[in-house]
Amino acid sequence: MKKTILITALGIALFFTLHIAADTLIDGDPIATAKTGPAIRTDTRRTVEPEAVRRLRDGAADITSILEAKGHCSYASNGSDKRGSYVYVVTVKARSEVVEKEENSDTGEVRVLERRKFLQAEDELSLKDIDIALDLKTVPVEQIHDYGVATANAVALLAAKLGRLETVAVIEATVAAIEPWYRVLMACDGMSARELLSDFGIDELPEPLEKWLNRKFTEMAKKKADDLHFAVQSIKGKSYLITYTQNAGGKPCDVQYESEDHSPISEAEWEILRQANLFLDQDLVPDASPRVGDSWEVWADEVQELFGVAGNCRAEGKIRVKRGPDRGGDWTLLVEPATIRFRDDAGSSAGGMSLTEGRGLVDAKNAYVKTIQATATGDISKMNEERHAMFFRFVKRFRGNAALRFTLVTEPVPAE
DSSP states (O other): OHHHHHHHHHHHHHHHHHTOOHHHHOOOOOTGGGOOOOSEEEEEESOOOHHHHHTSOSSOEEEEEEEEEEEEEEEEETTEEEEEEEEEEEEEEEEEEEEEEEEOTTTOOEEEEEEEEEEEEEEEEEEEEEEEEEOGGGTTHHHHHHHHHHHHHHHHHHHHHTTOHHHHHHHHHHHHHHHHHHHHHHHTTTOBHHHHHHTTTOOSOOHHHHHHHHHHHHHHHHHHTHHHHHHHHHTTTOEEEEEEEEOTTTOOEEEEEEETTOOOOOHHHHHHHTTOOTTHHHHHSOSSSOOTTOEEEEEGGGSHHHHTOOTTSEEESEEEEEEEEEETTEEEEEEOOEEEEEEOTTSOEEEEEEEEEEEEEEETTTTEEEEEEEEEEEOGGGSOGGGSOHHHHHHHHTTOOEEEEEEEEEEEOOOO
16 A cells, blocks of 8 residues: 555655646846946945054955855745755856055045956856655645535536436546545645655656756756855956945945946945955955953944845854964964854844854954954744845745855966
């Protein structure tokens, strides 16, 4: 009996799988491609100390940031739930050069002009362990069944009143034949093809089904990631002028972004560009001469550009950083676990993440960060997708989770 049920269920799963039209699997258009912005975009950040301006390096430096995410995701539609594991890597490399810098320690006035050219901007998505399961919540199977049975009963009652007993018998026989299949179908809801086959000692999906699943799931994933891909590609090879201005009185620093060719900055570019932070070194290491064992707290919104996850939200919380043992003439940095929350412009909660650990190296002579790496996890399902960077929209659309690794590497460019 069990074998019969499993064979029947597998047949049902294959039926749903092979009859899903490709155009119903891929919905939605990349939001980034349809939006443009003004020629100059502005943002604000915490007050910049004049000392931080003096610490800015005079030469050019190449800054490479890498976001690597791993996790599981699924996408349910039309009676099936396609599942898999993913690895997503975004790599952005930019050349940063301070063109002008002015600071007044008496008034707190600051003005810095940075030229940032994006030399590399790539993203790569890979998928594996793809599977498919029945998901009857995505189709009105139960409603259709109940409606059909009720209709059949009504017709049978009418036929009985008209004396058409042969019609009544046919209807009753049909309903009786359908009911066992319906019960089998409902009992198999949520069971995947791999689970069904494993009951027979089969570890692999049939090759035609596996190829079909891989192709369809990859198409869906890439379609859902189109806006992120477009955003990353939109800045490749472009140069921007970023001006940090702070008037007297300790007001927040205004940051102005402008394309060097004066073209409008699109929403896609804005997603990536606004993560640029010339003062990240000074924010992460506010004291230029800490001793081994010293620790300090950093406001999360001062270094949220390191993680590239905030979108147009603001991070809340504090991160404790410690100077560890020196290594090869460099300081080591240790970042302790921390909880970071995000809020939108209206003050509403927009999700959060847990920073699990971090470590880095700091140039002892110039007190700038050479490398920093951090790992984190986040409950992506609770993040407001309109308020977070595009990667999180991609994960959320696939009901996914993520284990994140962020890496930042700074390399001074040798003078010619």
